[in-house]
Amino acid sequence: MKIIAFLLPQFHRIEENDRWWGEGFTEWTNVRRARSLYPAHKQPRVPAEENYYDLTDPAARARQAELAREYGIYGFCYYHYWFAGKQLLEKPLGEVLRSGEPEFPFCLSWANEPWTRRWDGMDSEILMPQSYGEEDDWTRHFECLLEAFRDPRYIRVDGKPLLSIYRPAHIPRCEEMLLHWRKLAVQNGLGGLHLVRTLGGFRSGTSAGFDASVEFEPHYTFAHGMLQPHWDRVRVDGRPHLTVDYDRVWSSILHRSPHRQGERIYPGAFVNWDNTPRKGAEGQSTIGMTPAKFERYLTRQLEKARREYGSEFVFLNAWNEWAEGAYLEPDQEHGYRCLEAVRQALLKQSKASPAADYGD
Amino acid sequence: MKKASKLKPTATQASNRWLVNQMKRALADKLDPVIGAVADYHRSVYRSLQESLRLLQDFREQNERGRRVPKKLKVLLIEGAFGENESISVNLLEDALRHLVREVVTVKASGEWAKDMEDQSYDLAIVLGGEELPSEENMAALQATSALKAVWLSDQDGVTDVERRLAQAADHVFTQNRENLIVYQSLGCESCRCLPFAADTELYYPRQTERGFGSDVLLVGSLYRNPLLGELARSPVLANLQIRTLGEGWETLGDWVVSATEAEAAEYFNGAKLVVNGSFSLHRAHEISACGAFQLYQERGISASLDSDTHWLLYRSLPEAEELIKRFLLEPDERRWMASRALMDNKYHHSFLQQGSELLRTVFA
Numbered sequence: 039m040k041i042i043a044f045l046l047p048q049f050h051r052i053e054e055n056d057r058w059w060g061e062g063f064t065e066w067t068n069v070r071r072a073r074s075l076y077p078a079h080k081q082p083r084v085p086a087e088e089n090y091y092d093l094t095d096p097a098a099r100a101r102q103a104e105l106a107r108e109y110g111i112y113g114f115c116y117y118h119y120w121f122a123g124k125q126l127l128e129k130p131l132g133e134v135l136r137s138g139e140p141e142f143p144f145c146l147s148w149a150n151e152p153w154t155r156r157w158d159g160m161d162s163e164i165l166m167p168q169s170y171g172e173e174d175d176w177t178r179h180f181e182c183l184l185e186a187f188r189d190p191r192y193i194r195v196d197g198k199p200l201l202s203i204y205r206p207a208h209i210p211r212c213e214e215m216l217l218h219w220r221k222l223a224v225q226n227g228l229g230g231l232h233l234v235r236t237l238g239g240f241r242s243g244t245s246a247g248f249d250a251s252v253e254f255e256p257h258y259t260f261a262h263g264m265l266q267p268h269w270d271r272v273r274v275d276g277r278p279h280l281t282v283d284y285d286r287v288w289s290s291i292l293h294r295s296p297h298r299q300g301e302r303i304y305p306g307a308f309v310n311w312d313n314t315p316r317k318g319a320e321g322q323s324t325i326g327m328t329p330a331k332f333e334r335y336l337t338r339q340l341e342k343a344r345r346e347y348g349s350e351f352v353f354l355n356a357w358n359e360w361a362e363g364a365y366l367e368p369d370q371e372h373g374y375r376c377l378e379a380v381r382q383a384l385l386k387q388s389k390a391s392p393a394a395d396y397g398d
Numbered sequence: 399m400k401k402a403s404k405l406k407p408t409a410t411q412a413s414n415r416w417l418v419n420q421m422k423r424a425l426a427d428k429l430d431p432v433i434g435a436v437a438d439y440h441r442s443v444y445r446s447l448q449e450s451l452r453l454l455q456d457f458r459e460q461n462e463r464g465r466r467v468p469k470k471l472k473v474l475l476i477e478g479a480f481g482e483n484e485s486i487s488v489n490l491l492e493d494a495l496r497h498l499v500r501e502v503v504t505v506k507a508s509g510e511w512a513k514d515m516e517d518q519s520y521d522l523a524i525v526l527g528g529e530e531l532p533s534e535e536n537m538a539a540l541q542a543t544s545a546l547k548a549v550w551l552s553d554q555d556g557v558t559d560v561e562r563r564l565a566q567a568a569d570h571v572f573t574q575n576r577e578n579l580i581v582y583q584s585l586g587c588e589s590c591r592c593l594p595f596a597a598d599t600e601l602y603y604p605r606q607t608e609r610g611f612g613s614d615v616l617l618v619g620s621l622y623r624n625p626l627l628g629e630l631a632r633s634p635v636l637a638n639l640q641i642r643t644l645g646e647g648w649e650t651l652g653d654w655v656v657s658a659t660e661a662e663a664a665e666y667f668n669g670a671k672l673v674v675n676g677s678f679s680l681h682r683a684h685e686i687s688a689c690g691a692f693q694l695y696q697e698r699g700i701s702a703s704l705d706s707d708t709h710w711l712l713y714r715s716l717p718e719a720e721e722l723i724k725r726f727l728l729e730p731d732e733r734r735w736m737a738s739r740a741l742m743d744n745k746y747h748h749s750f751l752q753q754g755s756e757l758l759r760t761v762f763a
Contacts, residue, residue, distance in 0.1 A: 242731065262731040263738065293745075295690030295737040296604050299730040300612055300671055346690070348606035 072315035103140030113143030207243025312363030333379030478527025512539035594680035604690035611669035619676035621647030
């Protein structure tokens with residue numbers, strides 16, 4: 039079983055973030071200033087050895103890959119940001135491509151949504167609008183991605199580069215765009231593309247043009263799959279703050295039917311959820327997460343992926359979403375236990391099904 | 399002393415004797431009914447007392463039975479033959495019962511177990527199936543045993559002579575079909591209830607299938623017994639959709655119908671976006687849910703409302719079915735949510751552990 043972990047590149051300064059959020063802003067800014075909102079709420083999260091890395095530093099990227107490889111993560115899925123010709127946060131991946139380091143598999147997820155002051159991808163307080171242009175822009179976009187697609191480290195399915203799209207329903211001529219890209223892929227010797235749409239908290243739209251769907255957790259479960267009452271409210275500064283039961287979310291994931299619309303589905307997993315560093319009391323946080331539970335649930339999800347989904351991949355949210363509580367990287371509270379949980383889950387799952395081979 | 403001589407009665411004495419006799423007769427006429435009534439009363443009180451004592455004894459025995467701790471019970475499971483569409487995994491039931499009782503011994507209905515039944519002190523004998531009658535010797539042993547007897551029949555489509563015979567030999571009858579209850583009651587069965595078999599989760603579980611088993615709508619049921627399914631197959635709502643069918647009689651609709659075989663049922667359930675279950679079989683409905691498939695279930699006749707928590711969408715008419723299909727084919731995540739609820743309910747409320755537990759609770763109530 040191959041675990042692909044989403045990787046957020048927003049751990050270096052860019053001019054736009056300096057302008058919008060203040061000089062020196064990176065994701066660490068939100069992470070550092072988070073505060074505990076209620077007694078059981080653990081914030082701020084602090085990286086182990088206070089390693090507030092910069093992703094433009096090759097040593098930081100190397101360390102990420104080294105850790106991921108050591109604990110069994112198959113590859114990273116970098117978020118890619120393209121706004122009708124304008125890219126943001128593209129430096130880390132650019133340097134990965136140019137340097138050929140680290141030697142570690144990766145793929146891309148186009149995080150196609152407007153950037154807003156509310157960190158919600160909605161249509162108010164927009165900092166960077168998301169638009170899609172026409173065929174010429176689609177071609178320019180493909181050409182920007184081509185270097186990554188040609189990279190030998192790029193993750194492929196049936197020989198075709200895997201590209202995930204976060205909000206396909208946001209794209210007005212999505213199916214046409216995908217067909218356009220497939221033609222360009224063939225013309226450029228790639229053999230095609232393996233296009234994956236994300237099932238998350240937003241409207242899914244049609245599956246037309248896609249080869250598969252990926253469940254983005256816990257958002258997909260929040261929006262579509264909660265099987266038991268799970269939300270609660272805690273008063274914070276006189277306002278209600280939503281908390282969610284960690285175990286109930288996982289229970290819903292693990293009890294879900296694998297059948298949806300007849301499409302191939304890559305199941306998801308999540309480490310934890312707490313976006314209060316970004317949104318304060320208006321965010322949501324889970325109650326009850328422990329690394330031991332994460333290990334137990336991930337083990338079961340890996341087995342479910344094999345037996346019920348017939349999937350070779352599980353997409354994990356995430357490698358380093360520190361400001362959303364979804365990270366595997368070591369911190370001061372849990373140390374390396376979340377990474378160890380991944381290793382143990384993979385080990386148990388492979389013992390339970392030794393003949394499983396996900397090469398096809 | 400001089401003996402008193404026996405003298406001839408005088409006229410007065412004779413008259414007096416007559417009067418006394420008349421008085422006696424009159425008194426008897428008056429008193430006998432009263433004395434008789436009192437005697438009758440006493441007799442009836444005595445009978446009532448005896449009856450009460452018997453009732454009290456029965457009550458105590460029932461209480462003792464009810465107080466029988468399931469974990470101390472010894473159960474004989476008699477595995478009969480099943481109809482093609484109603485076979486179950488006896489192993490799963492056996493396993494489940496082993497969680498609930500002390501010992502389970504399983505024999506085949508066609509085997510020789512009369513002596514074993516006599517020798518062993520079973521608390522309960524459960525006959526499963528209904529396609530095959532045990533031998534006369536076995537049946538005699540079954541009837542003679544002091545163990546409680548239950549039959550759990552595979553009687554989805556009517557009641558056969560074998561099933562009638564088995565039902566009459568049993569203390570408790572469990573049927574697949576609510577409509578059969580009236581038949582068993584007419585045979586004198588005092589305890590009969592509907593208890594569908596659980597799904598065999600070694601066959602029916604969620605998984606991916608090959609493309610050939612995929613469908614937009616899978617119609618399940620016998621066209622002979624449920625003409626509504628045929629009307630639905632021809633409905634404009636299903637035009638331009640990939641339709642598959644499972645059951646009897648579909649070939650009569652024409653070559654365009656692609657029918658599944660029973661052996662492939664689980665694959666087709668897993669491959670369907672939406673299953674329309676017009677089989678009237680709760681067992682079948684549980685099999686569909688066990689695959690994680692979204693299901694519409696056709697209710698009929700006296701089967702009133704289903705047990706709660708099945709999470710199947712119910713329909714009774716063609717327009718209802720069409721409306722549900724139109725609506726839910728457009729809502730994949732809502733279908734998925736409901737199918738997931740049904741899958742969960744099937745696991746926790748309708749497994750062999752639950753059904754076995756229900757059976758024991760009924761028998762030992």
